[in-house]
Amino acid sequence: MGGGGGGAAAGVELSANLGEFRLEKVLSKDEAGKKVYLLGEVGGARAVLKLERAGWSDAAISGLLVPSTAVDKSFSNDVYSKYSAERGGVVADLTCPATDKHVSKATHHPMVLVEETAEGYAAVTRPFIEAIPPSRLQWVYNILEKKAEAERLIYEDADAEVGFVLMPDLKWDGADSNACYCLAIVHRHDVRSLRDLTAAHLPMLRGVLEKGRQAVEVKYGIPADKLRVFVHYQPSYYHFHVHFVHVEAHAGGQAIGKAHLLSDVITNLELCPGYYQRATLAYTLSEGDPLYNAWEAHRSAGGAEQQAALPRKD
Amino acid sequence: MGGGGGGAAAGVELSANLGEFRLEKVLSKDEAGKKVYLLGEVGGARAVLKLERAGWSDAAISGLLVPSTAVDKSFSNDVYSKYSAERGGVVADLTCPATDKHVSKATHHPMVLVEETAEGYAAVTRPFIEAIPPSRLQWVYNILEKKAEAERLIYEDADAEVGFVLMPDLKWDGADSNACYCLAIVHRHDVRSLRDLTAAHLPMLRGVLEKGRQAVEVKYGIPADKLRVFVHYQPSYYHFHVHFVHVEAHAGGQAIGKAHLLSDVITNLELCPGYYQRATLAYTLSEGDPLYNAWEAHRSAGGAEQQAALPRKD
Numbered sequence: 001m002g003g004g005g006g007g008a009a010a011g012v013e014l015s016a017n018l019g020e021f022r023l024e025k026v027l028s029k030d031e032a033g034k035k036v037y038l039l040g041e042v043g044g045a046r047a048v049l050k051l052e053r054a055g056w057s058d059a060a061i062s063g064l065l066v067p068s069t070a071v072d073k074s075f076s077n078d079v080y081s082k083y084s085a086e087r088g089g090v091v092a093d094l095t096c097p098a099t100d101k102h103v104s105k106a107t108h109h110p111m112v113l114v115e116e117t118a119e120g121y122a123a124v125t126r127p128f129i130e131a132i133p134p135s136r137l138q139w140v141y142n143i144l145e146k147k148a149e150a151e152r153l154i155y156e157d158a159d160a161e162v163g164f165v166l167m168p169d170l171k172w173d174g175a176d177s178n179a180c181y182c183l184a185i186v187h188r189h190d191v192r193s194l195r196d197l198t199a200a201h202l203p204m205l206r207g208v209l210e211k212g213r214q215a216v217e218v219k220y221g222i223p224a225d226k227l228r229v230f231v232h233y234q235p236s237y238y239h240f241h242v243h244f245v246h247v248e249a250h251a252g253g254q255a256i257g258k259a260h261l262l263s264d265v266i267t268n269l270e271l272c273p274g275y276y277q278r279a280t281l282a283y284t285l286s287e288g289d290p291l292y293n294a295w296e297a298h299r300s301a302g303g304a305e306q307q308a309a310l311p312r313k314d
Numbered sequence: 315m316g317g318g319g320g321g322a323a324a325g326v327e328l329s330a331n332l333g334e335f336r337l338e339k340v341l342s343k344d345e346a347g348k349k350v351y352l353l354g355e356v357g358g359a360r361a362v363l364k365l366e367r368a369g370w371s372d373a374a375i376s377g378l379l380v381p382s383t384a385v386d387k388s389f390s391n392d393v394y395s396k397y398s399a400e401r402g403g404v405v406a407d408l409t410c411p412a413t414d415k416h417v418s419k420a421t422h423h424p425m426v427l428v429e430e431t432a433e434g435y436a437a438v439t440r441p442f443i444e445a446i447p448p449s450r451l452q453w454v455y456n457i458l459e460k461k462a463e464a465e466r467l468i469y470e471d472a473d474a475e476v477g478f479v480l481m482p483d484l485k486w487d488g489a490d491s492n493a494c495y496c497l498a499i500v501h502r503h504d505v506r507s508l509r510d511l512t513a514a515h516l517p518m519l520r521g522v523l524e525k526g527r528q529a530v531e532v533k534y535g536i537p538a539d540k541l542r543v544f545v546h547y548q549p550s551y552y553h554f555h556v557h558f559v560h561v562e563a564h565a566g567g568q569a570i571g572k573a574h575l576l577s578d579v580i581t582n583l584e585l586c587p588g589y590y591q592r593a594t595l596a597y598t599l600s601e602g603d604p605l606y607n608a609w610e611a612h613r614s615a616g617g618a619e620q621q622a623a624l625p626r627k628d
Contacts, residue, residue, distance in 0.1 A: 012411060013390050014387070014408060034367070034370075047410035048412040048416050053367040058340075061365070065332050065337055071332060077325075090365055093364040094326075094328060096359050097361070103353060106364070107342055107351070112539045113540070113542060225428070226426060228570065247425045261571065264593075272585045272586050279585065284542075
């Protein structure tokens, strides 16, 4: 891999250590601050230096799990505690004692892409949703009825048909506007997900998009062209809600196969009123997810022919 | 922040150092290996430990840019060289001498979301595409005509109307199937992007999706339900091509506002033959991108009223 190309003589290299780089300024930091790009000089020539921490090798892990890696406790609460370790610039989160659920959550589960036809929704997903105890949505109703988190609302359209509440998401601390994450929850209770939407819901959807953007701009000074506004399918709970996230934010849940731009949803319903009753919708599921298990049970019962790509045993 | 909740007594903490954690096994590593979850024991109790390297603070940067941070050169080529530093487990990439273009590429440019209507496409994006010199696509034609990279093709449907070639993307080394990244390039030259697609292209699109998946399964053993198959709008070059990426891969370019699942594209054209001539399509652009500049020029000329969310000066 050593240099040897025709132009190799043109470059300037480090001979021994990072002290040879004279820092002028930080140009940028990537997602989550794991990479940083620096402007400076090496041997009198202008230089860009990228620093990135290496991934966790087995050697790096065992090298840290030794008595010489002293830790400072940041906080502890019940079974959860958090530390910083000076050596290696490491943050450590301990869960102890750990339940099976803690262990499962920390374990990698393979993902699959499901292509859910309208028939697949009727056979598997809708019965799955309808079997969820209604009490799981009580926390949502508490917000809509101002029995909880009322002080956190930043906007409300109180109309029973097209109205919604808007509030910052718990995962945003409100400090950095580039990390803005707000959530709109509609007042009506009968839209479980994307699949229930028809052209009749267009006034509600346009209201959430337009009034929600305006409210975020008024409250946080973030204009419409700095926000991704989207819904999840599958969502984590089956009461229609919409995410408002800054385009620079490094929040997850924005990939195709999970996220759908609200403007695309509106376009789809404008061009085809029954779009979401007819479309094939693709989404990723982790093996072991309850809905994944429902698809597996359906497949075992011989219902898999309808799907182009379905969970299968490896 | 110190513990003090009712259940604080139930937890087990580290008293002094990471050596108190007795490792049993690695449960999972997150994207790009920056976080790792470990199963083990603390004081005889089962524990889950998450290790994550802290982000780059100014202190961490200046603490590394010192003579005591020795580096090993991995390779160098012209102005580019790469090093590993034992201290802090750091990988460093140096570009020296650096041009203005190198500096601009490493600098953070704010992003905006553009909502491109059909009228906006006709007024701004289509003229922008048509002004690109045709020679920019010569490398694509070289691949299609087997003048370049012929040995890298893993599948071809040679039909002039619906055919395509499939090859591994240069960013995938072929080693880890969970990182699989392949690219299909269609033979016909007249589809510049999503905007040019009509129902007449459905046989080509279905062929790319189905035959492409089969070829990836035959060649790499990766089944259809482990692949995200998508196109970009805006794409990096205006000759229709499709990305085939493993669902577990940590490749970028899969967010809404850039990526469109090919199965969604097919659904849209099945439900509405003229979908992409009529739809409003949203995408993110970096300020300074040539297309961003074209939108800015259009806006300055008074053409911005058509768009709901457009680049604007802050």
